[in-house]
Amino acid sequence: MTKSFVRSSDLQARLHRVVPGGAHTFAKASDQYPEGMAPVLVRGRAAHVWDVDGNEFVEYGMGMRAITLGHCFEPVLDAVRAVLDRGIAFTRPTDLELAAAEDFLGFVPGADMVKFCKNASDATATAIRLARGATGRDLVAMCSDQPYFSSQDWFVGTLPINTGVPEAVRALVRPFGYNDLSSLEAVFEAEPGRVACVILEAASALTEPEPGYLEGVRALCDRHGAVLVFDETITGLRWALGGAQAVYGVRPDLSTWGKAMGNGFPIAALAGRRELMELGGLDTDRPRVFVLSSTNGAETVSLAAFRAVVAAYRRDDPVATMEARGAALADGVNAAAAEAGIGEYLDVVGRRSCMVFRTFDRDGRPSQAMRTLFLTELLQRGVLGQSFVISAAHTPADVDATIEAARAAMPSYRKALETGRPEELFDGRPVAPAHRLMAEPRRLRVTN
Template sequence: MRGQIETFVESDRLRQRAHALIPGGCHTYAKGDDQYPVLSPGIIARGLGSHVWDIDGNEYIEYGMGNRAVGLGHAYPEVLKAARAALALGCNFTRPHRIELECAERFLDLVSGAEMVKFCKDGSDATSAAVRLARAYTGRDMIACCADHPFFSTDDWFIGTTPVNSGVPAQTRELTVTFRYGVLQSARELFDTHPGRIAAFILEPSRGDDPPAGYLQALQRLCHENGALLILDEMITGFRWHKAGAQAVYGVVPDLSCFGKALGNGFALSALAGKREIMRLGGLDQSDRPRVFLLSTTHGAETHALAAGIATMEVYAREPVIEHLYRQGRKLREGITDSAQRHRVRDFFRVVGRDCCLAYATSDRDGQPSQAFRTLFLQEIIRRGILAPSLVVSYTHGDAEIEQTIEAVDAALAVYARALETGVENYLVGRPSEIVYRRFNRPVAPPPVRTAAE
């Protein structure tokens, strides 16, 4: 194992400047300083394969891979080659480029249950367009989203359901209701409470564990019986559970589905796909209903991002990417679980999720979920060259990376075990990380007053 990483001088300098210029210091809440230990890299300089380097020159094996957006690996050669070739011809035009059709054909060949697709830049655009389309198609105003799934959109229809709902009008918040995953009765009760008002149910097909047998099909039947649509958010499950998404694993064809993240291997590309009867409302060839202003983004069809998407989908279609994700994830789970058992912390530190998309759960000595212990674990693996807010692997995580990670985790869990015995505060440097959905920030302590002599 490499020597411990302790120096983040340049990261610390630049993150202070970032917070002065950028609210939150970054552009995705999951990447914020409040999600990481004090001893952590604040600024990443570059990545290659499953490795990244911070601005201080420290090297890490990365997991999470850009919040699951990089399925093949950083700077994957085939994807970069395709994007560079497209860029050399210009990236944005006043009329459509033929690559828009080519990407649509490739996507619909892969996700065979969908009949039409429209591309955009991020997951929020896709899910919010799906919500608008469902409302227009059904003539209803309410949306039901799954309370057990953490994120669907930055837009008001979803953020209004979270504690961070400042700025969302009360009238908007009242139009979204929530239900429990895997509990059909929870959905029935919403239809009973709001008869004739719910346009769609939106949920992820899975967060890790498989849904109860037949649940997704039963939920879709219930939706259709009550005049609503079923929308599957495949941002995470797409290109991980199966190259055609979790819908292919579970044998369900949703009315609408949303893909993103790994679709472009890190390039900004997402997709709204679905049945022609519904999607056509956003087109030019229907006149029996009012038009739906579906998706209109200046940068939604940038040629280099679509080229990256095509190249990414071709790799998934041709190579055993999905099998590799499952295999390496399984090795990681088994090795870490063995280590947790050896250090007698298995009741307090658990690897969770599907092998292709692993995470971990941390508890204190009372068995309660603990941000402090999560922060300690992150701190200790970062010190040992592992950057892992989750344990999500890519196609470029080889056996050597898995072995080195297990070795680093083993050392971190030894510290975790001591912290359970004598107190996490004795091992954690600085404050613990925070949950994203909190209504208020912690008060920021003022800087110390120094005299002229000092």
């Protein structure tokens, strides 16, 4: 059963020499995995991936939630191949830009106009700028119970790891709690006429809106003249093709999209009401707002991928498949944990298309050490993932194999609960929070 990660460890050490953190995304860093067990991948197909050591894994997380149809989904690849011979970047818009925009606006209920870009961080930052331009205000009310909105300064200034963000920028964000209308109302009342926008995820993997909550947020924004922004980066195409706004029936003024739009190809979007979006266009008498101007914002490859994704959603029902597979996985792992007598300390929770597993120590506290132990056991049994975020490509056999891997991990997990010393059951340091202020010392296996 023991897997070797020798080549992965060597390549990871080399990555640390040339890439800060050894990865291009915080959540992909080696400190997010058990020490010496951070696979460096070479290929994927459907819900499986292979690493440089030849190990095969059932993968979860699926490209940081960007893959809903599976790796190398042929209809998307076919669409991409079809445009390669036509050219990728031009000095004028292409007919593909119009077709993709019309596709997008055909399934997003809260959008009259859309502008494409390469990542959702740019989309959220532009939504903030557009809201400020429209209202003439500076302050941003941001849901502080949700973990991530952008790599831009307006949000990074709210993180523990905010070195380099000016205090003047940090001072422009006001936090409020999810499902807590009174906390948002307090933000508006504390500084009347100063809040440009409210930004939040309409729902998250762990939290659904309470009855009336989103409607109440909408009403508060209307009453105080603020722009309502829904971050649909995760919920878009994973809750529904039309995102959370289609599920819950509340229309934002602006919404930001990314992740699953291209099934792995880089595409994101800012969308919203015409009177706001046109502030960045040519049909306005007001001072223009700089709205998403980039060389690669509308390159043809990602637009073709996006159109093929939309066609797949209209042809089939990937969301229903994800929810069914996710329900089977959650039920199986939770049942196995209950049978092992550790259901209080290890569970699978969240919306079934976007699940996480939670690990607790014997005192019921969230535990990075217990998480490390569980990840170690899963990796050795051919399951890769910091979560159980699933795709429509996961088969019943993949789900069953994952349940059995989790079941086989539970004796070690139970032993760690009994002794209170999980560190004795894995090598090296525990996995670390991604957004922490200080970097802990790490041991790298360096190839000379």
